[in-house]
Amino acid sequence: MIEVKNVSKGFGEKQILKNVSHRFEKGKVNLIIGGSGSGKTVLVKCMVGLFEVDSGRIEYDGRNFSEMNFKERKPIRQEIGMLFQGSALFDSMTVEQNVMFPLTMLSDLSQQEKTDRVNFCLQRVNLPSSHKLFPAEISGGMKKRVAIARAIAMNPKYLFCDEPNSGLDPKTSIVIDELIMEITEEFQMTTIINTHDMNSVITMGDNILFIHKGEKWWSGNEQEILKSGNPEVDEFIFASKIMQHLRK
């Protein structure tokens, strides 16, 4: 479980996050949604330590991450897996080397154990025969799956996904969503997804946080969000014609 308590963050004069508090549950897919520029990505980056918070605290199962230094954060960071919007695979490494990278750098496993783990992770994301390909040689959907395999290689407790469906066709998006849901349940991770994708919101929003103008505006689950009665949430959820049609 991850708890965000009264987190504020600004850049210069501009205040991006204002006193955001929320609890992200273990074994659930937690979604952070909101319009562009609402502060979702900044919140996620604060949570993983890429940005420092101005005030407030971020707790990983009671451990105050925001007050730790680089060295103290290391054990928690090794419990975090992250799927980036652009996959962030290392261009100079093959698929196998990408997935093996955290194991090589951070674990004391033997070569055979690392190979077994890589094979398991790649099979888990349905990529059993792409070991020797480079990121430039695979499709966007495959890159996302390799990035998921790399993210779960260290058996993380916490999985962060930054817009996992961006740039993917609807069918591949569903495959990625299903994969994230399955591994969250299978490994009992605390999964946090920053998304714009309405399909994701409706199909896997166990715990949804809606951010508006840097503030926590609304929270609930996928059933509640459709009838929240909150004008800003409705404007966001029912922006597309399909959603408007569904609403009718």
Add this chain to the structure above:
Amino acid sequence: MKIFFHLGRYWLFMASLFGKPEKFSIYRRRVLEEMESIGVSSLGIVSLISVFMGAVITIQTVYNLVNPLVPLYVVGLVARDTMIIEFSPTIIMLVLAGKVGSSIASEIGTMRVTEQIDALEIMGINSSGYLVFPKMIAAIFIAPFLVLISMFVGIAGGWVAGELSGVIPSTDYIKGIQYQFLPFNVTFAMIKTVVFAYLITSISSYQGFYTDGGALEVGQSSTRAVVYSSVLILIFDYIITQLILI
């Protein structure tokens, strides 16, 4: 005021390189890979430039040597000392600032804008140490060898040019390159080379590491890396020369 911001951030960046490596074996392998990338792959261009520099120095010295009282072997001496003291360490390192500096800045800059550096940091890896430290060590070790090769090839190029054009007999040229040879000049050149190698890798890595934006900014970082490295090489060339030779 911006210069103080960059100076402060540069020193913090340098300090961050010296954290304890996650795995020494990985760093050792990366140093060897970088030596190949920075050193071996630059051997061709270094040799080509050096041979022509030596040839041109020889012919121009002969052309300017109008006093019949000055012995012809002075041409060999001038070619030797010019290559050893100035041309090999400074010009070759300026060339490397263009070749290696832009490559380092664009590689690290691209990793920054495609979130590969963020991925390293989230894993708990010291990204600057992992990416930059091996490049710096590799450059500091391999650049002196490149410069030594450049000295040798440049002086040989002068001899070949003198022989082919017939402006100086081999015996005179060889006598010149042996005449009053000061081994300290090579040491001096090595000191300059090590400082320049550090400047090129640290400045280029800094520019790449703090790239913010997209492809355009990666290009701008790469350009800045080359310009700043070159300017600082020239400034430090003057400082080191004054400190050591005078």
